[in-house]
Amino acid sequence: MNPLDPGEFRRQGHMVVDFLAKYYENIEKYPVLSQVEPGYLSKRLPSSAPQDEEPMEAILDDVHQHIFPGLTHWQSPNFFAYYQTNTSTAAILGEMLCAGFNVAGFNWVSSPAATELESLVMDWLGKMLDLPRPFLPFGNGGGVIEGNTSEAIICTLTAARDRVLRKLGHNSIAKLVVYGSDQTNCSFQKAARVVGIDPRNFRALKMTRSTLFGLSPDSLEKAIRLDINAGLIPLYLCATVGTTSCAAVDPLEPLCKVASKFSMWIHVDAAYAGASCICPEYRKFINGVEFADSFSFNAHKWLLTPLDCCCLWVKDPNALVKSLSTDPEYLKNEATESKQVIDYADWQLSLSRRFRALKLWLVLRSHGVQNLRSHIKNHCRLAKLFEELVEEDPQFEVVFPRNFALVCFRIHPSGVAGMLNAQLLHAINASGRVFMSHTTVGGVYVLRFAVGATLVTEKHVIMAWKVVQEHANSLLSMPASEQHSA
């Protein structure tokens, strides 16, 4: 047996390329949201691994027969839920090369190209985002690809924590406080818990419609002063540009001014919306980032790059290295000792790391800056179209002003019960024709329509709106007794 025989690789590789191409051709035929019941797969597949080899043809047939029904089709043009994870030909090819070379680029010498291409594309991308000079290598900062926002926050939070504990001693760990709003992504709470912040010292400041659910600098300052008076130590602020719930934007500049007074580490999480900042007209949303310590966004959401690809820049890479480096004998080498190279394992949680820069490089080159801007702008235009359709219908309302390509809307509450919107969403998704998700904004249940699938066009948005209207009409025409009341 040769598990990497070039001839077989060629034959089976072509088979899978055709399989995926056909998948994209037919993707609209599948229900967007999987309609299976819990436990469906164990009823269809054997309970133990086969003793002997099986042909790829049989395996792909099983993917089609048994995996497809359980897939929620994130690449469907009718996927409007959560935030998208859009992909592209270029990025999939990048993943193929990454898995094909399969280098473990923990340090420079283990595969210099993996490190150097990562520095290069992060520099390209930093320039595309017009990041301030101190985040880029020629300003003594630097960029790194982490797996996800959680990792970016855990790493920067660990660095921030250790910077303080080195001065105050480890016992002070129980006094450290971190701040965000109640709209900050839940990964911040998880990260804070992981690095040992006392759960009682996690501040999710309650925001309201009056600030459009952006974190208020006054609330922040008030909370910090209360904590200081109680003998606690303010450590870290996570500000968000484009929150997960409704794409709200925290006002970076005034927030940074507050946090800086207390020498806190400021992280800007632009997981979703950061990609839009490659367009000059959206760049304003990260104004003030020059006062932050670190900035991250997920290319794996809106920049045509599949999971996982979280782009993190820091002003002081050495703060990461101080907390995250290790120096075992079995990795010692001349390049590291020369201090002329980056060993990215010291900027992240794990030792081993995939060559993720390849897919990002392929995406940037295969499309070019102008096309990537068009891609973002097109999605924002389509979201605006949907927003207009909602606004034209007196039965509906747009609940929250649109910043990017997310529309938060609901059936207008006059005379109808709140549960109706949950029923509407359930009916829409059960149809399999489109998939949307929900959130609550200021206590109000709303439907989320996020435009972002690579294959989405105007036709899909108009059709999605028709699906919404059909189901709303059918629900609203029911006798009130059959509508669930809230």
Place this chain on the structure above:
Amino acid sequence: MNPLDPGEFRRQGHMVVDFLAKYYENIEKYPVLSQVEPGYLSKRLPSSAPQDEEPMEAILDDVHQHIFPGLTHWQSPNFFAYYQTNTSTAAILGEMLCAGFNVAGFNWVSSPAATELESLVMDWLGKMLDLPRPFLPFGNGGGVIEGNTSEAIICTLTAARDRVLRKLGHNSIAKLVVYGSDQTNCSFQKAARVVGIDPRNFRALKMTRSTLFGLSPDSLEKAIRLDINAGLIPLYLCATVGTTSCAAVDPLEPLCKVASKFSMWIHVDAAYAGASCICPEYRKFINGVEFADSFSFNAHKWLLTPLDCCCLWVKDPNALVKSLSTDPEYLKNEATESKQVIDYADWQLSLSRRFRALKLWLVLRSHGVQNLRSHIKNHCRLAKLFEELVEEDPQFEVVFPRNFALVCFRIHPSGVAGMLNAQLLHAINASGRVFMSHTTVGGVYVLRFAVGATLVTEKHVIMAWKVVQEHANSLLSMPASEQHSA
């Protein structure tokens, strides 16, 4: 522009399949260890992203011209450094499908197949390893694919920490102590630092040749008692099966007996050697795992699966969930509320997660258990062959008894200086013909010869030994004044 046009996907996909097939055909022509200088790539590539799209042909040409020289070829059959990250056709196809579907399987409903296939393959693999019943779903345990060992340790360590802190209060965090040996992988130290263990409370117990560098239960118990007497709290033991340095094995059963007395969480890290335990003759190395709380190994090292794929089983998944779950409104759904499904985001650090189960499923099916066992046994046989060649040559010695497919050896010290072995390694790797790495074992510098590349055959092992001998002869024939002295 359509970044996911099926026709273009097909055309460019076939191009990359052929590109990789050709790479494997020619892989022995490249120097195994990259020979570039730091900064080589920025001299060859533009300093900003292109404004307009570039054809895939030009990009692949640049991969060949500019990336290849900076690659260390981990898939070369002449790669014997570190521990391998071997890959296979099946796994690369799995990565293609993963990137192609690009689902973010954070919870069950976001793509049921991603969750259910992961549970299924982890169950298959658990059975292949003959893991004790309490680690498998029918014994109330469970398996999950993490990105890497660091993540597996951070997650279990966080769960263990919180289990104690829930009883004693968060202030006790500064008293928690974790234990391993000085041979434990450096990711344990990093993980302990990340989760807020006081660096002074990290015990890397010094091991010696007398226990073959395995952690001694007596040393462990002595250290624990000292810590308890000092008012500290023993928390977590990381035992290793197949250490990174020299593949030493900690004696699980007696270690677990000690740690259990103090109600510690016991993790077994078999990152490298775990894969071998699918062979009945190697299963003995994890005897005693039944007394541990968690067990992990990296399929991305020796099980034909590219990065990243760390397989973790725990006896009490709920301990992970208690520490790592979040429950934001925008992810609420009926399936989660029914408690009939697993939401794997609650078993790992990040929210988003790749559909990594696909590649593992393809590997297990495409090869079958018997072939995977042969694959492991063949590498151990080749390592044994190399070991015999070393032993036959009076100029050399095997420094450490071989457990798996790693041989630690050096030029015999009689009459020659210690630095000679470092010189030998440098000369071997600079030749580009093979790549080995080094470590120190009990203060002695040794060369590491790890057999594990997918494409390796007897011919490559014999050739590698010839390369070693040639360079050794050439070094030893130099006048002593030209040999660096230690």
